[in-house]
Amino acid sequence: MSSTKIVLNGSSNGRNLSRSMELFGRGQRVITGGNARLPVFQRPHPIYMAKGTGVHLVDVDGNRYIDFLNNFTTLIHGHGYPPLLDRLRGQLDLGVSFGGPTELEVEFAELLCDRVPYFDQIRFMNSGTEAVMYTIKAARALTGRQRIAKLEGGFHGSYDPVEVSLDSAPANWGSLSAPSGIPYSTGISESVLAETVILPFNELRASREILEANKDRLAAVVIDLLPQRAGLIPIDPCYLAFLREFTARHGIVLISDEVMSFRLSYRGGITCFGFEADLCAFAKILGGGLPIGAVGGPSRFMLPFDSTNGKPLVPQAGTFSANPMSMAAGIGAMQCLSEQHFQRLDDLGEYARSSLTEMFRQQRLPYSVTGMGSMFRIHLRSEAPKDYREAYAAPEQQERMGMFIWALQERGVIVSPSCQLCLSTPMSADHIDEMVASVRESAQMLEAV
Ligand SMILES: Cc1ncc(COP(=O)(O)O)c(C=O)c1O
Incomplete structure (x- = not known):
């Protein structure tokens, strides 16, 4: 002290x-x-x-x-922010949550899909943690593989696989060319550690070797374009181009965690960096200050969530997912963000x-x-x-x-x-x-x- x-x-x-x-x-x-x-x-x-x-x-x-x-x-x-408060006050009188969908979720999804042309569809949840978790579940369902790769020090919320090597230290982080997978919370299961592959941020040659060795077992590579814990340093465009090409070539789902980086431009981080991810996780500014999470992507990557023909590959629920207060705040925030x-x-x-x-x-x-x-x-x-x-x-x-x-x-x-x-x-x-x-x-x- x-x-x-x-x-x-x-x-x-x-x-x-x-x-x-x-x-x-x-x-x-x-x-x-x-x-x-x-x-x-x-x-x-x-x-x-x-x-x-x-x-x-x-x-x-x-x-x-x-x-x-x-x-x-x-x-x-x-x-x-007055326009946002007006919307929230209006919604308060109508009801704060229902056991049914609302027009607001359709309106918000339309707004976002129009705004970010690269994705066709979106689903809502309650936090960035949930959003990242569902992108990983979808990637596993789509590929039938288990492993995921993430950047050393990358923070993606409180889901076990993405917490690996969140706070690794000189005593345990291993060599830069082959970073060790270090548990964040005590008691994390051995299988989670075994299924998580750690990539050194912006180190193209070392990352290529690690990815080559794991390519047939990788469901996803999870990235953040401006990782906060890794210094708030932008991802190198050549490194990003390499990850995009490698994942596409080997049928690995490239997940962009835009929970923070959606703040980078009107159409989000991916547009700002000029590339297309397979799935994106969103949260934070999207909810105008209320709890929110979302997953968006091209239809074929969103298929695991589709329940129209029976049980989906990835059942996504959440008592408060797409609740009208968060939807109203999100619409208010995004409509006023030019x-x-x-x-x-x-x-x-x-x-x-x-x-x-x-x-x-x-x-x-x-x-x-x-x-x-x-x-x-x-x-x-x-x-x-x-x-x-x-x-x-x-x-x-x-x-x-x-x-x-x-x-x-x-x-x-x-x-x-x-x-x-x-x-x-x-x-x-x-x-x-x-x-x-x-x-x-x-x-x-x-x-x-
Ligand atoms: C990049 C990134 N991903 C995921 C999360 C987790 O989001 P939440 O706190 O809404 O669960 C955060 C939170 O700060 C984040 O910065």
């Missing part, structure tokens, strides 16, 4: 967090670990939020923050990355920035990482990052635990300037410790 002591004593910036502290104490008695969601836990305690308006959050003690987290990239329009919005977000993202980089240079701070479009990540190292292994933070580096993030919070800026930031449509250059000033002060504080 030494880190938090230093920060709390060093610079409280006049923020009173007593009610957050009290809620965490109450939470610890009745919620295992004190709060109900791992990524929002922090030492000495999480900050409990009371209200969001536009780009701002207000915590339970009345402190105000600029929200660069946006519920882990989900809230592309920020908080309380190509011009993406152009503006891209420009602001570029402004944020260049302002940070210039500030680090001027202040001689050994920090760097990665990212693309409306997302970026600050690294406490002078050279931007190029893969998961370089982006990996050892426990003492994680402690430093915790101090940095706490200092940012004290200066009114909310970011993710790995210091990823994302923009929302109501943001302007002024918000970026404020953030850069807070980053400068926080970094100077950290360097002085």
Whole structure:
């Protein structure tokens, strides 16, 4: 706990967090670990939020923050976006969920299929985890094979096979040319480890060898075009082209996890990178802030979900799948997200990355920035990482990052635990300037410790 002591004593910036502290104490008695969601836990305690308006959050003690987290990239329009609230209020009066389909799911599916021309059909679920899980089930059903390949450090939610090597460390990650498959949660079954093949991100030659050795047993290769844990570094176009060609040649389903990367452009990450996946998993911004997940693709890859002629190969259910509140919020969010919005977000993202980089240079701070479009990540190292292994933070580096993030919070800026930031449509250059000033002060504080 030494880190938090230093920060709390060093610079409280006049923020009173007593009610957050009290809620965490109450939470610890009745919620295992004190709060109900791992990524929002922090030492000495999480900050409990009371209200969001536009780009701002207000915590339970009345402190105000600029929200660069946006519920882990989900809230592309920020908080309380009026057209979205109107839709939700209207739907509240009609009913929040039914044991039957609604017109809204048809309307939303039409909107998305029109928008992303590469896919013909879509199905809805409740989270990114579920969406990725169903793409893998569909790939196994289509190919009759079991194995899946994923990128080292790639995060795809909380489904056993894609958690393998999510947080492998120097002591166990093996050689770069043949990364070891390391369990994330304790107790994961041996068969899951045996069925998961780990590829080194952007390492074409090593990945080709690994894929060659497994090609007849692979159902799917799961990729993320901008993997957050691997440093928020874009996938190399040659590497992507190789994966596309290899999987097509060997009848392996190429799955693009667009849970975060759908945020990259009006028609999603695949369009932005100019390729076609076989199946895509979506979530986050698609739900306008409400729980959602979706799987989309060409009809022949979506066939395993089809129940019109009897039991489908992959029965997909979910009590709240396609619930009308999520559908209404999703339609509201997507209808109000034009190509011009993406152009503006891209420009602001570029402004944020260049302002940070210039500030680090001027202040001689050994920090760097990665990212693309409306997302970026600050690294406490002078050279931007190029893969998961370089982006990996050892426990003492994680402690430093915790101090940095706490200092940012004290200066009114909310970011993710790995210091990823994302923009929302109501943001302007002024918000970026404020953030850069807070980053400068926080970094100077950290360097002085
Ligand atoms: C790339 C990616 N895939 C999958 C998930 C899991 O999504 P969810 O938290 O909605 O289950 C996430 C969540 O952050 C993600 O970033």
